[in-house]
Amino acid sequence: MKDKNISEIEFREDLDYDFLRHRTLGVLIRKRIDVELYHKEKDIVLGVNHDELLKQLGVTKEELFIVTSKLREETEIEFYNDAFKGYFAKPKAIDAYISKKYLKRPRNEKRENVKYYFQIIVPIISLIVAAMSIGLNIYQASL
Secondary structure (H helix, E strand, O other): OOOOOHHHHHOOOOOOHHHHHHHHHHHHHHHHHHHHOOHHHHHHHHOOEHHHHHHOOOOHHHHHHHHHHHHHHHOOEEEEEOEEEEEEEOOOHHHHHOHHHHHHHHHHHHHHHHHHHHHHHHHHHHEEEEEEEEHHHHHHHHO
């Protein structure tokens, strides 16, 4: 396999990486459930092959790297490197998948942005209303 130069590495910036993270967790969790609930033999593999993930998600190696880096950082998945190279879901991943953590992320970011601006605007408006009220009281008292 030929290594790529850094200028040759490409990935789509317009992909919904949070949606892909959610789908990745779904694939890995289904595999974990299959192994833990339905197979008792020791030779059943917990991980999902790297190439299988690429195929199921429809992404490039570089895009899969971007998707999985956040999941690894959050310790929701780990590398699987026994019989093949791939990933497996840790128990923490189940909660992230069920709570739709990565699907809700963009909405939560928007909510935080709105909250931030309201925390700035509301005190300014309150200050203006208070100043107008004081000014009006002083004006009425002088009449």
